Amino acid sequence: MTELISTPSTVAEGPTFGLTKFLDPLRVPPVIRPHSWWHQDELTVTMVRTAVRLHSQLPPTAVWAYDGHFPGPTIEVRAGHRLRVSWTNEIEGKIPLVAVRAPLASAPQDSPGFRAPDGSLPEGVQLVDGVSDLPSWTVVHLHGALTGGGNDGWAHNAVLKEASQLTEYPNRQQATTLWYHDHAMAITRFTVHAGLAGMYLIRDEEEAALDLPSGEHEVPLVIADRNLDTDAAGALTGQLLYKVPYLTTPTGQVLHLPFTGPFTTVNGVIWPHLDVEARWYRFRLVNASNARTYQLRLLDDETGEPLDDAVRQIGTDGGLLPAPATLPADGLVVAPAERADLLVDFSRLRGRRVRLTNVHPTAAPEPSVMQFRVEDRDRHDRFRLPAKLSTSYVRLHHGTTVPEDHDHVFVALVPPGTAGEGHPQLWELHEITDPGRVPTELPAAGIIQLTDPHTGRVRTFERVASLFDDTTSLFIDHGRWAVWNFIHLGGPAHPMHVHLSQFQALDRTEYPRDAATGNVTGFDVATGGTTAPLPPPGPGRPLDPRDEGWKDTYLVGPGEWLTIAGHFAGATGNFMYHCHILDHEDEGMMRPFVVMPAEAARFHIHRFGGGHHHGEAAHDTRSHGGNAL
Known part of the structure; x- marks a missing residue:
């Protein structure tokens, strides 16, 4: 290979903290x-x-x-x-x-080390208790x-x-x-x-x-x-x-x-x-x-x-x-x-x-x-980029490739500081269908009201779970399709991962956001609820080919309402869904769901029904998770 003549680079450079960039060859795992x-x-x-x-x-x-x-x-x-x-x-x-917490202002996370030259901990820097054990x-x-x-x-x-x-x-x-x-x-x-x-x-x-x-x-x-x-x-x-x-x-x-x-x-x-x-x-x-x-x-x-x-x-x-x-x-x-x-x-x-x-x-x-x-030489390469790749690929659409009879799952992603919590949170939502249970005054803690973009109807949802060990509220019959609705009310973007199935994105829409906080306009952080029904969301960023491909992890930005569809077939049991920012996952942004045969689900007594087929034996029907849009 011919050596390249070194010329000044116009590519952005940053600190390397004493390490030479591009010195070592890439290792390839066995x-x-x-x-x-x-x-x-x-x-x-x-x-x-x-x-x-x-x-x-x-x-x-x-x-x-x-x-x-x-x-x-x-x-x-x-x-x-x-x-x-x-x-x-x-x-x-x-x-x-070694795990430490450090003040953002005085000890930027994107710098190595954390101790003073004498080995002491600078003001505000703390070892994270228990990690070393x-x-x-x-x-x-x-x-x-x-x-x-x-x-x-x-x-x-x-x-x-x-x-x-x-x-x-x-x-x-x-x-x-x-x-x-x-x-x-x-x-x-x-x-x-x-x-x-x-x-x-x-x-x-x-x-x-x-x-x-x-x-x-x-x-x-x-x-x-x-x-x-x-x-x-x-x-x-x-x-x-x-x-x-x-x-x-x-x-x-x-x-x-x-x-x-x-x-x-x-x-x-x-x-x-x-x-x-x-x-x-x-x-x-x-x-x-x-x-x-x-x-x-x-x-x-x-x-x-x-x-x-x-x-x-x-x-x-x-x-x-x-x-x-x-x-x-x-x-x-x-x-x-x-x-x-x-x-x-x-x-x-x-x-x-x-x-x-x-x-x-x-x-x-x-x-x-x-x-x-x-290298600086010609190679004979037989490969030619094909115009078509997957002939088995089918694009998903509501009502056609996704059947009309399917479940809906609603999840709110709420900003740090909501109701006094220092971390962003994941709220599992179920619709309140009994008019007598809809709060008369808003905001109310854990209550999300939104306007259905397809019907114009106001729908009221309540938070039924947030932490992993809260009551399991999401049950999906084996073999059913489910559309997951991730509604991001503010805070950092979250890569949401759902276990078991592969999905395609159906739609990205977007709510207006407050210029000062970045949170969705109409969401009250102090109380943890909407101040009035959110209006129908407007157009969001268009879906690109990556969204239309089969995926299991989606980046949901603040203000976005993302809908994805997947088929829950081929396996049963307890599964999880969560934010794949691992700090967020460990700090509470993870929840379980259950997939089981419909024939068995009819005899399962539980507090919440996850789909349209809430079993005959499940007499406590206080909430259903599968309300379709």
Whole structure:
């Protein structure tokens, strides 16, 4: 490869805290293919404590890792081939990270270290009590998998050292990019941060027929940000640092923000590079960050010229798109837990050094993600970008591909500070159908009134649950379709993930917001309810090809009303839905739901009915969750 002449870069640069960008090559996790010639259908994946180098200029970093790899090995299976995995916990010792809270004004979260030079804690900085005592208590969730509740990674079903979690994955779904990660109740933000994440690929004949780039030309990209501690001299130690900021409002309320860090890792390497041939490559990308959203662009590393036109997106969380899609003009937004299946034509970029960078407003001080170094020669590449991808894809629409007889789920996302709570909250809503129970004075705590955009009718909803251990109120009959309504009343954007099913977005609409607070106009934070019926929402940002693809995680912005549709078939049991900002999930933004056969559900006595078919034996019919719009 011809060396490039160094010229001044016009790409935005930020502090690197003594580390050289693009110094280290990208590591590619090993691949496990259980369904090979000996027809193995069982695996044991062992979690251990190990040490890795996040950068060659750093000391080793202690992590928890699947089979000793950070990220874990890529598991590759065939669609329809059952796989049983024994996730075995052999992790020694306590969690290998330091967790602190620091005032946002005096100790920015996107800077390493937290101690004064003499080792003392500066004013306002506090160690997070109890984190250093956490044992290895783990439970694996295969994110995006259609599998039974007993295999899904129920958060309370974590196991301690010298125990195993036994799971079965039917893999009865189309070719797609899944990922696995820890999901232990209340501590997921720490266990995933410590290293427990990896990629899982499903292959099928539809994908194989496309003859996409493969082998060394198909590369996983597991992107995650991290922070590191420093010693008394200010040098990076390699010790993982979980530093979260807090601020105090004028009313004295303390608000904690989620973790983000100054160092971007790809496959466990800080700002790596990858030498590539001048041909098409396929990249399987997952945002495994705790909270950071990326807005990715491909730029010439010297001139800053946008090169996004060399990229095509061919798949989303749940599988292939019907046709290749160009990147949005302002970059590809990938929220925590979202995946993107990308093709890049490096033959158009011969001899260049190309930077993948994050242009999101909340990007780290150094926005670079990684660098591609493209050889300066011609390659014979037989691959040609197909005009069509998934021939099995069907676009969902109300009343046609989504049958008229379906359930509706309503969830409100409410801002920090609501009714005195310092964290954003998730409210499960049920409609009040008895006029005598509708409050006569508003605002009332936990009461949301809105105007149905289809009928103009005012509907009153009450909060029936918020925390995970509140009464289960959502029950869906196996085999039914459900439309989920996420109504974001203010606060940060939330990547909402629903287990078990894959979805398509039906609509994004938007409410007016208060210019000062950013909250939906008409929502009273002090009381926690609407002051009057919200008007019908107006047009929101249009759906893009990513929204129309199959997905299990959706970024919902403040003021948005997002509706998504999914089919709850193929498995039953207890499942979860939650915000995939892991701090939010652990701080209460997670709720359970139950899928069970309709024939059994008719005999199930419970407080709330989740669908239209509330059973004959369920005599307590005080609320129904399945009121269709």
